[in-house]
Amino acid sequence: MKEQKVTITDTRISYQDDDSKIVMDVVSKELMEFYSNIVTQNGGKILDVGFGLGYSANAIYNKVGNYHCIESNPQIFNEAQKWAEGKDNVHLYFGNWVDVIPTLDVKFDGIFMDTYDAPCLLYTSDAADDGLGVDLGGRRIIKK
Numbered sequence: 001m002k003e004q005k006v007t008i009t010d011t012r013i014s015y016q017d018d019d020s021k022i023v024m025d026v027v028s029k030e031l032m033e034f035y036s037n038i039v040t041q042n043g044g045k046i047l048d049v050g051f052g053l054g055y056s057a058n059a060i061y062n063k064v065g066n067y068h069c070i071e072s073n074p075q076i077f078n079e080a081q082k083w084a085e086g087k088d089n090v091h092l093y094f095g096n097w098v099d100v101i102p103t104l105d106v107k108f109d110g111i112f113m114d115t116y117d118a119p120c121l122l123y124t125s126d127a128a129d130d131g132l133g134v135d136l137g138g139r140r141i142i143k144k
Contacts, residue, residue, distance in 0.1 A: 008075060013025075032114070037059065
């Protein structure tokens, strides 16, 4: 997905060379919002791996007032930058999450990972209740 050229509309992201390969579609909006509610249940700092159409970005930001996102596709990253304009406490990182995470000096209270062609994973921690963060571990993992 990193090097893949995509077509982005208000309701869909698909491969430019094969529009039957849908990266994200508006039908995912409610599901992304549902997952975002789970990952933000303890508040704190949330990491979103994969920006997509920004559905989870909106839900996460509106619930906890901050947003951290790793996006590997340059076109989608550009859309994330547009979304972030004028918002406080938004941190966007470009690259593959495997490479970016070790460079971050941030502890997250929740991690939402919904990348194209990979299972969705949510990591939450009760540590947020104590004001503590977690790196990549979590006490609850939910797979799509």
